[in-house]
Amino acid sequence: MTINTSRRGFLKSAAAAGAVLVVGVRPDGALAASGSRSMLTPFVQIGSDGSVTAIVKHFEMGQGPSTGLTTLIAEEMGLTMDQIGYDFAPSDPQVYNNTLFGPMQGTGGSTAMANSFLQYRQAGAAAREMLLQAAAQAWGTEASALSLQDGVISGAGNSAPLGEFVEAAAQFDAPADPPLKDPSEFRLIGNPDVRRLDGAAKGNGSAMFAMDIVRPNQMIAMIARPEQQRATAISVDASGAADIKGFIDAQILPNAAGVAVFAETTWAAMQARDAISVEWDTTNAETRSSSDIEAEIRAALDAEPTYNVNEADMDAVRAAVDGAETVIEETFYFPLLAHAPMEPLNCTIEETAEGVILLHDGCQFPTIPHGAIAEFFGLPFDKVQIKTVLAGGSFGRRATPQADYQMEAAMAFSLTDRSRPVHLVWSREDDLRSGQYRPAMGHKVRVGLDTSGAIVGWEHRIAGQSILKGTPFEAMLVQNGIDFASVEGTFDSPYQIPSASFGLTDTPKATSTLWWRAVGHTHTAYVMEVMMDMAARAAGIDPVEFRLAYLTGDEADQTRKAGVLKLVAEKANWGNPPEGRSQGIAVHKSFNSYVAEVVEISGTPEDGIKIEKVTCAVDCGIAVNPDIIKAQMEGGIGYGIGHNMRDQITLTNGVVDQFNFPDYEPLRISDIGEIEVHIVPSAEAPTGVGEPGTPPAAPALANAIAAASDLRIASLPMDDNGVFFA
Amino acid sequence: MAISLKLNGKDQTVEAEPGTPLLWVIRDELKMTGTKFGCGVASCGACTVHLNGEPVRSCQTYIEDAEGAEITTIEAMGDHKIGAAVQQAWIELDVVQCGYCQSGQIMSAVGLLTENPKPSAQEIDDYMWGNACRCATYQRIRAGIQRASEILEA
Structure with missing residues (x-):
């Protein structure tokens, strides 16, 4: 049985209006700046409207890097915490690599702050220096006579919001070694009153975890698994699920490690998974106690x-x-x-109108699923993208060397005609019983x-x-x-x-x-x-x-x-x-x-x-x-x-x-x-x-x-x- | 079958089979994602909502049993006197870490403060026992409920 669905267009986000200054690093680690996000994947983006956005390369499982890394940028740019926002970085192992892991983007080993502390401060400091230089040029003075505080550049009898100098600043090269603030000048680093940036959204239900991603026309997929570790599926009889409203299909995964059960809703997928029967080959299954x-x-x-x-x-x-x-x-x-993070493992996979495979995931080690998915679909690396969203805990579970749950999503998706996004959902039982x-x-x-x-x-x-x-x-x-x-x-x-x-x-x-x-x-x-x-x-x-x-x-x-x-x-x-x-x-x-x-x-x-x-x-x-x-x-x-x-x-x-x-x-x-x-x-x-x-x-x-x-x-x-x- | 619900003060009609847990109607049919799926067996409390003002585990509440009842979810807590106080206390004390359980924690905390405006630490532990937090934010939850109590008293 094939899955017949109608292809829907993938909405492109409207291009941001106005000039921007982006500051980050080149793959060789040197600071770089640009007036275009398409030229540089940055650590900080500043809009001519004065908006400042930290691009956080570590995922948020509750341990706080979204607040922490954003604080580093804000500190060097003299901002208050309500003058800056953050986005999670896309997958890019060259620019967003964990400097303690090599050419790999990932969060683990309690390294998020250790490997970002200088990097993000340098990016913030470079942005500050470039904005000051642009203001100095506009006002015909020296940058050393100016300062940036609370979003305003002032000095030498002038004062203006930083956004006014974004376009001009983007014309400069990033300074190679911008001066960092002396710890005695810190207003945010070490301040016990700096609150979490994700606190309000996580208390009012608006925070978007991977489980909350709902793509237009998406299907839910759950995996029927063998009782014994490492048994494989031989055949599936889905007739028992035929009467379950919303059940779509059940097919053996390409690696035979389980059976993908597709449905319109999570509840239908859960019921259908219980209703199908699967014959398992236990020849190589684990038998020890x-x-x-x-x-x-x-x-x-x-x-x-x-x-x-x-x-x-x-x-x-x-x-x-x-x-x-x-x-x-x-x-x-x-x-x-078992790790048993509060949010059961899940992710959503879809194909965009441009032929890109896009994964929405509370992604701990983006480089691993990125490479695994590209290889599985036979695509070049740049035809796979990962959108990192909030993770409801991990404790290490969302980072596996095999990209286990992301590859389940990819394998399930490959069984479809790829016209509908597939949201792979694990139950708590999957989480506790599936190894790792x-x-x-x-x-x-x-x-x-x-x-x-x-x-x-x-x-x-x-x-x-x-x-x-x-x-x-x-x-x-x-x-x-x-x-x-x-x-x-x-x-x-x-x-x-x-x-x-x-x-x-x-x-x-x-x-x-x-x-x-x-x-x-x-x-x-x-x-x-x-x-x-x-x-x-x-x-x-x-x-x-x-x-x-x-x-x-x-x-x-x-x-x-x-x-x-x-x-x-x-x-x-x-x-x-x-x-x-x-x-x-x-x-x-x-x-x-x-x-x-x-x-x-x-x-x-x-x-x-x-x-x-x-x-x-x-x-x-x-x-x-x-x-x-x-x-x-x-x-x-x-x-x-x-x-x-x-x-x-x-x-x-x-x-x-x-x-x-x-x-x-x-x-x-x-x-x-x-x-x-x-x-x-x-x-x-x-x-x-x-x-x-x-x-x-x-x-x-x-x-x-x-x-x-x-x-x-x-x-x-x-x-x-x-x-x-x- | 068509089922009429009153959710956050608004009348809604949804298509759902009898036996469908309220959780999945809220999440999959109504696309309100603040209420979370954690275990499906009423053992973690992440899916807690109010039914006629009382906290219930929506993963074990069948849709037909919710018909006609007043259902309240985390999304409505900003407009709820006790809910808003709890949310304010949660921010003041930075209770959340991963945050996935916190909708349920807050719905239970509001339930507690509704029936007991000034709970002791022991009363908080007894009432909140069923809401698991894998990040172990428990002492801040305890402090957050006591802070919300102060806010409401002021």
Whole structure:
């Protein structure tokens, strides 16, 4: 059956009236300016009507770059935040590349501000200098005599709105190295009163997420999927859906990974998907259960590691531990975890009248689906465009090396005559059951202490499922066979631990594995910080003092990590919890930021633990937007604590056991008390905030539970391992 | 079948089969996208709307059960006394992150403040329990409801 639809014209947006000045960079990174958007894909666009628009190259999943990057432009141009707007950048890996990723546009690794901080300020500064120069020319004076403040250029007895000089400024070349404002002049950067630019729209229902895109004459597509991971479709019988009003068609995807079900509405697509029957080939399907995965990982931890991560003399480290006065040993297990962003995955694909394939997507890594879609349709790169819209969360899920959901949309679209846009929609069940999980990982650690309680040896084995092997990121992030994402946060910890060895063994994947907010740090921080706590208690030394003893170096790594640890201890009144409460502490460096957290609980594991308060200290360099940083810490803490309290994805004979939120229960408002965040003042370059709040949260909770009860939780989630949460 | 609805004070007639969730009528038929789809099983609260002033999960409310009722969505909250106060508090405290759950959070918060103008933190937790936020904006939601209460009291 073919899909017969009428082709509709694609409306071109009317060309913007009036002159513009656009400032950005050329592919070689040099600043450039133009009077035409068609000549340059910019970071900032200024209209002769005085409108200023930041072009934000990072997508917005709630972590704040739309506000943050716009702030950088506004700061250098002397604007107030209500004098500037923003648009998301189109897909262009040459100009909008993440400078920390290479020629690739993408948001991840908590790098949005780190890689944009100078770039966007330079663009704003160049625009300012060009406007001042144009005004100076008009007024017959020197640019140095003029200033741009609140949208007005003034000086030398003159004053006029910046828009008046846009046309003239666009005739100049961009300055190669425009002067940036001195931090003492900042009005917006570091200002705790700068509010989010997306706040109002997200509170009144007008914010447009990918799910809200409705293209004229669009169809909905949902994918019928096999129960077992990696089964393939052989045939489909859609007769059961024939009577469902709005059902259009059901066809096997070109890669046979599922069946595309087309309908006029989402509800019709959902009903039709349930009504069709599909015959699946399970020859190559996954058949293992979670217990098999765990057994593989535990067996790997008992064997010699495949990789010697820090090229340590493993025999010498083992001898040092064996010869120690006290040996503390623990084996940890971390289950598969789903990201479960609030907005189920979805995107819309259409073909324009010009023959361009256009994707509307809350797109985290535009370059990957851009290339994959172009290749799939046999089109040149410039015949595919991506329009990035708001994403309702991601936590890493919207960035996959395979462009998984975008390619499902492309494959479904290819089954049609391409005359109607196709909006691919996932259900929550698709989200939880379709693979792409934080991998299952295990750690086995032996720590030796001498009679004074000092560490004399740290033998650490890691085993689990690689994220990056077999992906395009392997070349960059897998070295000598070692997947950095499996070990980050261990061998490279700022702790100065004498005689330490870190070994890694890969175990087979049962599902696709994917970075999940804070990636490897989600398990490595837990292990490092629980072991430090166990060692401190075995040594009879206060856990803060014990940690500080390994942070005495004068490198930034030690001083900054020690700094957040001391600050959080002070702010949380460490060691003096209120009556009936227990405290636990953890500190971890990730994504070049340092975060320490104290979790304060009441109750016991048997009667019910209640998380009363979390205190956090963060050092992320210059705090561009302090309130967004606090929000990211709050959210990161909730994300880390919620999953480790009670979430896991399990498999039975290759079939995911969880369906929807009732069996992958999100953190709820009643689960967690007040969170108090303190930011370390800093003049260092900004570093990540989206992820670093997550890693210390669960170990700080685990350490608080141990302080309350002597229960050490080494396998997660906690509620499956002896803890009842009130 | 044709079903008559009163949505945000306006009479509307939609074509929908019995058993169709109100959520999909609002989103797919009426193209009002402020009400969100999060789980489809009434377990996240993203789809919360008011039916005769009471918050309900529109993903589990059949269209025939909404016939004749006053349905209110997030789009009408700007003109609603309590809704506008909650929205103002949300902006003051920058409650939102990704924002996808916030329409539902606000509809529930308005429901709470309608029946309890000055809720305690515990009462907020008890009432708002069913509205999940994967960004974990919970303490700002708590503070936002208390701030809205202050605004309304002033």
